[in-house]
Amino acid sequence: xxxxxxxxxxxxxxxxxxxVFCAANLAYLVYDALRFHPLPLLVLLGRxxxxxxxxxxxxLLGKPHPPEWxxxxxxxxxxxxxxxxxxAIVVGAGGTTSAYFxxxxxxxxxxxxxxxxxxxxxxxxxxxxxxxGLVLLEAEGAAAGQLGEWASIAFFLGGAAYIGGVLARRRVxxxxxxxxxxxxxxxxxxxxxxxxxxxxxxxxxGRLAAGVAHEINNPLSYLRSNLAWLQSDAGPASEAESREAxxxxxxxxxxxxxxxxxxxAFAREVPDALEDCDPGDVIGEALRLVSLRVDRVARLIQxxxxxxxxxxxxxxxxxxxxxxxxxxxxxxxxxxxxxxxxETRWIRIEARRDGEAVEFEVEDNGPGLDLPVRxxxxxxFFTTKGLRGTGLGLAVSRENVERCGGSLDAGTGREGGALFxxxxxxxxxxxxxx
Ligand SMILES: Nc1ncnc2c1ncn2[C@@H]1O[C@H](COP(=O)(O)OP(=O)(O)OP(=O)(O)O)[C@@H](O)[C@H]1O
Ligand SMILES: [Mg+2]
Numbered sequence: 001x002x003x004x005x006x007x008x009x010x011x012x013x014x015x016x017x018x019x020v021f022c023a024a025n026l027a028y029l030v031y032d033a034l035r036f037h038p039l040p041l042l043v044l045l046g047r048x049x050x051x052x053x054x055x056x057x058x059x060l061l062g063k064p065h066p067p068e069w070x071x072x073x074x075x076x077x078x079x080x081x082x083x084x085x086x087x088a089i090v091v092g093a094g095g096t097t098s099a100y101f102x103x104x105x106x107x108x109x110x111x112x113x114x115x116x117x118x119x120x121x122x123x124x125x126x127x128x129x130x131x132x133g134l135v136l137l138e139a140e141g142a143a144a145g146q147l148g149e150w151a152s153i154a155f156f157l158g159g160a161a162y163i164g165g166v167l168a169r170r171r172v173x174x175x176x177x178x179x180x181x182x183x184x185x186x187x188x189x190x191x192x193x194x195x196x197x198x199x200x201x202x203x204x205x206g207r208l209a210a211g212v213a214h215e216i217n218n219p220l221s222y223l224r225s226n227l228a229w230l231q232s233d234a235g236p237a238s239e240a241e242s243r244e245a246x247x248x249x250x251x252x253x254x255x256x257x258x259x260x261x262x263x264x265a266f267a268r269e270v271p272d273a274l275e276d277c278d279p280g281d282v283i284g285e286a287l288r289l290v291s292l293r294v295d296r297v298a299r300l301i302q303x304x305x306x307x308x309x310x311x312x313x314x315x316x317x318x319x320x321x322x323x324x325x326x327x328x329x330x331x332x333x334x335x336x337x338x339x340x341x342x343e344t345r346w347i348r349i350e351a352r353r354d355g356e357a358v359e360f361e362v363e364d365n366g367p368g369l370d371l372p373v374r375x376x377x378x379x380x381f382f383t384t385k386g387l388r389g390t391g392l393g394l395a396v397s398r399e400n401v402e403r404c405g406g407s408l409d410a411g412t413g414r415e416g417g418a419l420f421x422x423x424x425x426x427x428x429x430x431x432x433x434x
Contacts, residue, residue: 010117011061014071017114018058018078025050032093042092050085053078076121079111080128087132095140096133104129105153108161117172119165126158214390218323219252222293226252251288258316272314272403279311279351279358280304286322287349294326294347297334298364301348308351311358311424317400318424321408322349324393325362325420331385332366332418357406360422363413377410 029047033039057078061071086107090100107129112122133150142150226249229235236242283304287294294300326347333345348363369377376382378398383391394408401408406424413419 011071014075014115015058015061018054018061021082021114022051022054022058025054032089036093040092042088044092046085046088046092049088050082053081053085072118072121075115075118076124079107079121079125083107083125083128083132087136090136096136096142101133101136104133105157108158109164112161112165112168116165116168119162119169122161122165123158126154126161129158130154214392214396215320216256218327219255219289222289222291223249223252225293248288248291251285255289272317274312275315276310276312277315277318279308279360280306282315282318283322283349283351283360285315286319286326289319289323290326290330294330297330298345298347301346301350303348303350303352305352308353308358309426311404311426313404313406313424317403318422321397321400321404321422322360322362324397325422328393328420329362329364329366329418333364334366336366336417354423356427357423357425360424361419362422363417363419365413365415365417368412368416369410369418374410378408 025047029044029051032043032047036043057074060074065071083104086100086104090096090098090104093100095101108122108125111125112119115121130151133154134147137147137150226245230242230245236245283302287300287302291300326349329347333347336345339345346365348361350361350363352359352361373384378394379391380395381391382395383389385391394410398408401422401424404424406422409421409423411419411421
């Protein structure tokens with residue numbers, strides 16, 4: 001079979017063509033029977049022979065075949081035998097003077113029109129035309145000029161059919177190549193779509209895992225510091241100090257437990273529980289969690305306007321956001337230039353009422369936010385800390401604040417350091433859905 005031709009479709013088409021030829025031949029038989037009185041034996045034999053050949057080809061084409069089977073030899077044989085039958089009809093119908101003789105040179109054209117994938121078959125039909133016609137003309141004693149004319153006609157029509165077949169075959173091959181390329185492109189698209197969905201899922205899982213590691217790392221680091229301090233010689237001088245360090249450590253353990261239950265809640269899509277919170281208490285909790293880290297590197301300035309209205313938010317999310325901002329501030333002042341004599345590194349945390357909202361500010365006098373940094377600040381995985389940072393702190397903080405119904409923005413403080421502002425509208429009575 002011609003390479004690339006789909007067997008089922010093309011075979012069905014070819015069988016249809018053969019069926020039409022069979023029907024046409026039968027109609028001719030009826031016509032001949034009406035026209036000739038009596039019907040010449042050669043015409044009858046030619047018609048019946050052609051019918052048998054075409055019907056046999058039709059049946060054989062419909063049989064199941066192995067994939068490497070080629071239908072072309074069958075078609076060529078059917079064509080050659082039909083032509084033989086046609087010559088018998090021509091002879092029976094009166095020889096070269098019969099109108100049926102005019103049909104002989106058309107055989108290659110009919111063949112290539114019906115089976116465009118086989119120009120060689122058309123060439124064979126042309127050659128048989130040429131020989132058969134010459135034999136017939138010669139037998140009838142035709143002049144040499146007539147033989148020459150016949151040869152040129154058979155040669156020309158056979159050649160034209162062959163060229164037409166070659167061109168048609170090329171067109172079919174081009175169409176098949178295009179169709180194949182289209183199919184492959186669609187398959188590739190489907191595969192890459194599957195990969196994209198899979199990598200998105202993986203990225204989400206990765207983000208969650210990294211976020212959890214990040215959040216557990218914070219309480220773990222101050223737990224470690226607390227325990228080391230309790231154990232060291234420079235440790236607590238009084239029972240009150242020990243109790244405070246133990247309280248902080250307990251808060252850290254609680255925080256870790258909270259994170260694990262957060263993860264569970266996330267997996268089960270449990271909505272955030274809203275609590276009425278005093279902004280001062282929220283700051284107090286956040287500071288307790290980071291105090292060891294912050295106290296080591298900067299002077300902490302705390303300002304809480306009194307009285308402040310309480311806000312109804314998922315408390316742990318707000319605490320978590322403030323913790324992240326304070327840790328970033330501690331890392332920034334530590335990273336910044338050493339302060340000149342008389343100057344100090346400081347971190348300021350403040351809560352105040354601003355119209356119908358409560359605003360929290362975290363400011364430091366570190367190196368501040370360069371424009372290129374500010375452009376990507378809240379993007380997940382953006383970090384300037386190399387392997388020491390995950391780049392999730394601010395992305396997670398903004399998400400947490402938004403879950404509190406508020407907003408988190410970055411700016412520049414009075415001394416050029418970073419200034420982060422959390423704004424929680426008092427009207428935000430409920431958190432945005434998870
Ligand atoms: N107070 C700040 N001063 C200067 N730069 C800051 C400050 N806070 C954040 N940044 C910049 O924003 C980047 C992103 O901060 P983010 O908290 O998202 O990630 P990270 O701190 O780098 O990593 P992680 O929080 O996971 O440890 C930081 O790498 C830093 O360059
Ligand atoms: Mg951070």
